[in-house]
Amino acid sequence: MTRSTDCLDGEKLASRLFATRAVSQALAAPLSSEDQCAQATEDASPTKWHLAHTTWFFERFLLEPHQPGYTCFDARFNYCFNSYYETLGARQPRAKRGLLTRPSAHEVRAWRAHVDQALHRLFSAPLADQPEIARLLEIGIQHEQQHQELLMTDILALFAPNPLRPAWREASILPAGKEIALTWSGFAGGMAQMGHAGEGFAFDNETPRHDVLLTPFHLANRLVTNAEWRAFMEDGGYDAPTLWLADGWARAVAEGWHAPLYWERQEGVWLHMTLHGLQLVDPDAPVCHISYYEADAFARWVGKRLPREAEWEHAVTHAPQMENAPPAGLFYPRAARGEGGLEQMFGAVWQWTQSPYTPYPGYRAAPGAIGEYNGKFMVSQQVLRGSSCVTPEGHSRITYRNFFYPWQRWQFTGLRLAEDAR
Amino acid sequence: MTRSTDCLDGEKLASRLFATRAVSQALAAPLSSEDQCAQATEDASPTKWHLAHTTWFFERFLLEPHQPGYTCFDARFNYCFNSYYETLGARQPRAKRGLLTRPSAHEVRAWRAHVDQALHRLFSAPLADQPEIARLLEIGIQHEQQHQELLMTDILALFAPNPLRPAWREASILPAGKEIALTWSGFAGGMAQMGHAGEGFAFDNETPRHDVLLTPFHLANRLVTNAEWRAFMEDGGYDAPTLWLADGWARAVAEGWHAPLYWERQEGVWLHMTLHGLQLVDPDAPVCHISYYEADAFARWVGKRLPREAEWEHAVTHAPQMENAPPAGLFYPRAARGEGGLEQMFGAVWQWTQSPYTPYPGYRAAPGAIGEYNGKFMVSQQVLRGSSCVTPEGHSRITYRNFFYPWQRWQFTGLRLAEDAR
Amino acid sequence: MTRSTDCLDGEKLASRLFATRAVSQALAAPLSSEDQCAQATEDASPTKWHLAHTTWFFERFLLEPHQPGYTCFDARFNYCFNSYYETLGARQPRAKRGLLTRPSAHEVRAWRAHVDQALHRLFSAPLADQPEIARLLEIGIQHEQQHQELLMTDILALFAPNPLRPAWREASILPAGKEIALTWSGFAGGMAQMGHAGEGFAFDNETPRHDVLLTPFHLANRLVTNAEWRAFMEDGGYDAPTLWLADGWARAVAEGWHAPLYWERQEGVWLHMTLHGLQLVDPDAPVCHISYYEADAFARWVGKRLPREAEWEHAVTHAPQMENAPPAGLFYPRAARGEGGLEQMFGAVWQWTQSPYTPYPGYRAAPGAIGEYNGKFMVSQQVLRGSSCVTPEGHSRITYRNFFYPWQRWQFTGLRLAEDAR
């Protein structure tokens, strides 16, 4: 987890900007143009679409309004690559993004170059004189990083059911560590503060910083592992309706859930599809690709509960931690190491909380189209905290609020247990 | 709003029990057996089903386990009238409750009599000696009261689209009052308490009583009126996506929402179906039959917000109030009177809050099948507070938490505005 | 099978008309008003709706245009009880006929009496002077008879899944006969004629009578029995895709077909729901409640085929027959008797043919709304020939063409085998 740097320092910002733009292309590099065009599910988007939409974002929010004389690359791309901004006009239906074989991957790359070139010109004047541009650049970087994670989750969703079992990139999963006992860190509760304040970047949904009241609680020092999840499965967790929320049980029955997404059993052995192909399920690695419903049922099965987001944020602020991000180039959540402190708060899997995604007291969405970024999703979703093994470096934050619907499983999502202190 | 009485006083409890049982039948009395059998929508249930299910509840939770020698009326009714208790076996699919033409309305009445008779026998011994029975009787009463309200909402859902425009009972809606200016009550915020504690009855989801932290806020002294809602409509509120949550906008477009449920325009005049037939929309009465999405969009349009449930509960506890329940036999939300205090907190329409339905800190569901009553619904729904013009007398409570999905409109649901105190 | 009588003889026609009207009410008599109101499936209609729609038919097609001074009973009923006549205005959505708890069963009976009274007045002048009225009366009778059969199939669809297993009327199914060997009648082929001509009544889809060319064929002397169907089941017929039409296989898999509709196995014994309640499957009775897909798969399994409608009509015209209608009051298809001739051509189950429902050469639909009766359904359906144990007396005809979609199973449908003569 890295703090966002000062966005008025032009050199630093430019360096981060173009590094980010380069990372997107590097992530796409192992993929054919076919791979980049296909849309795995309605929730997922094609790689090419991610590469194009992030470019569109800079063009529509920054270059067109703020760079005099900027020439739009192709006016028709606004329809193709607007995601959900009602303020910015009609758009390709979400479920049909995979049908956009034109513009081609090649044309999208040319567009990226065109926009990058225009972005370079922005830095000719000092950013300190143009704070709105600096602010929009920073949002553009953060936005592109979010899509880098989505790009990876969406490619896995495309490859997982492919009968040829492709890997985004061949790699050996790290050797399994060891079994680490579950221990608890205690927190006294009382008045605390949460949310973002100060200089660094944060999305509007992390603000304002505000007081919260915590009851005393314990937080597990590591994530729930695959071995623990198998115990839940073997104890009939997927067949016991009383462990489940009613909506969750209905979904599990309708879709035939009996294991995390991407798991399959071959000759008595559990395997799962990963970005590095079909791999043995490592018993000590954190369980991944589970819905909120499953996380909640598991917690009930153990007699614990999921943490609230305020608890998670408080704990990560006040307890020693240990990072567990995978080594560069490996995109698989790493097992805990058991060397003390709260492990795996970042860099392994997103952690479902029992907190619905709601506005903080005093929250105000930004004016204009950018105000559609976060606020309009504040219903029916659950907050996830931390970050995952596919979150780009520099994109994690203590106050970061990720959010998905309780039935969604295709993100790198897992859980950490909590309990009330008695 | 009435406090629940001491449930260990057998005479009082018996009187409330049989009065409640009688109310259910009185509500069904104006309805033919055909009306009682049909199921208006998947969300709704038939009147007969409500009459039967509440009887089943007493039979399964109270008589069978606690009355030695009790003879089950018909073992097949368990399948027919179990609602959602996984612990209690398979059941008629929810969407097909309206196909249960057998058992007949007549047989269900006979069953009710059979169960009432058995319930009478329970009071031969003092309840103080059998607190579990007293507790279950109380839950059974409360449960039946909830279904009385549902019975009325479901009959309206059945009659509203009927081309003959039937009324549950013919009646003149009260003459419209007068336009009452919107004023605000201020609350200082800080530490407060919410939730149920003490002797009276409450559902498990109202417990435990716990501390909450409030930021200073204002609460509107009355509900939003039909006149105000028409201003929203006329200003294009239903055509302005930026006022809406994304899920809400998608739903409004898919279902063609342009006014509250049951409204229709005839020759330039707005009418709406009510339990008393097709009536003019009273401009000063509170708007009713709107979804959370609509309530939220309206609040954004005015530049205000919906209250949080803790704010609502705090306000009702600390401010003078005025009741606005309709006169007996009239089931239509009454206009505010403007005589001071917080009006219409109870007895008009349920008030959407911005609070998702989640467990209170320290919440524990009851053990056994009764534990399925509330806890398993704690996801994706929004809390509503207060009570409505179809809530049975004696069923309102300051700590009461009603909950529905954000898209549901067929309950008597409206809104009250709030704002942050600056 | 009875020939339709001369429709210009007023006395005979009046007698048939009021007898038919009385039969409808007799069929409804064992049913409660709840039973009469519910709609079992989207394909089915409520009993009350059948009673009302047949009345509407006389009112709209006969009384309003042809009886001066006729007073419409209730103008709103046109919306409620128009089935599919686009020419006659908007109507209650088909899937929501069961929600019409109003008008009540009682009001519908009053409407029937009102219309019957008006119909009586028609006979004051001789019908020979008013042939259009005679023609419409005859159509109205035939139409009501069709709905009598639907009423019975729809009640069975309502009762079959009811957990109380109700019977339309309690009765003992006739004792099973005996096993009758399958034999074949041969027909030489060549030029033949089919279709209706002459005086008696026929629907427009039975005309014009026209030449057809037949190849030599054999027709089975009796229907396929339940015992034979069980052999198909036990040989894996429902699990062998190569026996099935592609559409049929997809449907069978999607809906989990493994036996005829209404069959269920209890402790190793096959039972099925009938109009007389849950009964043992009689091995010698004809199989019933199967789709065209199943009939076709069965025929392929035996190495035979379904007859064409021209073959069926030719055979019934040229071979001796034996009727097998059940005794009065019993509505269950009767086993063959094996006494020679083509058995069970009428009165047992409708027989799927391999002929799609298309217009005969030279077919012309009637002008006006009545032209919507048959012609607009001439696509994607299969013709069935004969009649069933729930077809009203006097409604069978050698040239009669019944038609349903190939996936529909809720009618009394079975099959008779055919083969090419080599």
Add this chain to the structure above:
Amino acid sequence: MTRSTDCLDGEKLASRLFATRAVSQALAAPLSSEDQCAQATEDASPTKWHLAHTTWFFERFLLEPHQPGYTCFDARFNYCFNSYYETLGARQPRAKRGLLTRPSAHEVRAWRAHVDQALHRLFSAPLADQPEIARLLEIGIQHEQQHQELLMTDILALFAPNPLRPAWREASILPAGKEIALTWSGFAGGMAQMGHAGEGFAFDNETPRHDVLLTPFHLANRLVTNAEWRAFMEDGGYDAPTLWLADGWARAVAEGWHAPLYWERQEGVWLHMTLHGLQLVDPDAPVCHISYYEADAFARWVGKRLPREAEWEHAVTHAPQMENAPPAGLFYPRAARGEGGLEQMFGAVWQWTQSPYTPYPGYRAAPGAIGEYNGKFMVSQQVLRGSSCVTPEGHSRITYRNFFYPWQRWQFTGLRLAEDAR
């Protein structure tokens, strides 16, 4: 229209085989690998899938059973590219063919080369000695030709809704001809023969040749034109339910049909997407991309009818004709020329007939998996006759029976009128 050549002449067959294989690749050549991978709709398939499936067909039906020592290219491709042969194992769900980004277009081309090489080896021995191989080669050629047409229809389905309006290949549509008056050819009726017999190739569904009885009829000398279709539209044809089959009307309302598929109006002018991009609708060209429902409604509007397939086949056999195929490289149906004879029987658009797709008397499906080719689709579809501007040269036949569901519009489908001779 060309007769199929003698399939026992090895040289000729080899030449046709490899020419056919080359045509498939030539059709795909203007498409990027992205274009080739995407699946436009559930009815359509990706270009790559067509290239692969036709190759799979040769591998599974010919090389594996008949070439000793043949090495399967990749055993996993059987799952990927089996279309609907239940006999040959599980397969990629039809709706998800577009998700097969692996194997790549490149790998599929390599597979094609591998299979072509193996096919070459078959010709080392004279085909006269191996008639089964000759027969399968011929089927393989015909099968690949069918998929060439589908490839083109499916690419148009992909490009038509693309906001960039791509063309398969840029080209000028031929200049519109002239308005040609509709005239009629008369046919006397009586006994005739239809179906395939003799030496040349035909699919099993064209056999056996058999007698049919025809009533005297007239057939229009040319297809219905776009100008005539516009007259239908302008006369309210799409808003007049009484012109339509009931199923057709329901579909037209549900999907909002108001013009043929791919038509759009810009500033008062009708354009349509074609394989050569967005083009003006040529008033004299035949109307194309209409469903059976539309064709039938149009015919009713004019007071005519669609031809039966026996009539069509009889007419084309007995009347002088004039071919109207477009010049090489142009894939747009050509206007009639008005120089006498039956025009446009082949090479313009497929012609809906009023004949459902049923087996001919005496029809037998081939044994084994190849028997799944045609027979299992013989329900609920309508026969189309002739061929279209995208039918490969050499694939047309007088006895050819094409078939689609009555609601399908994405093929090159139009209509020719017929009427009874009075």
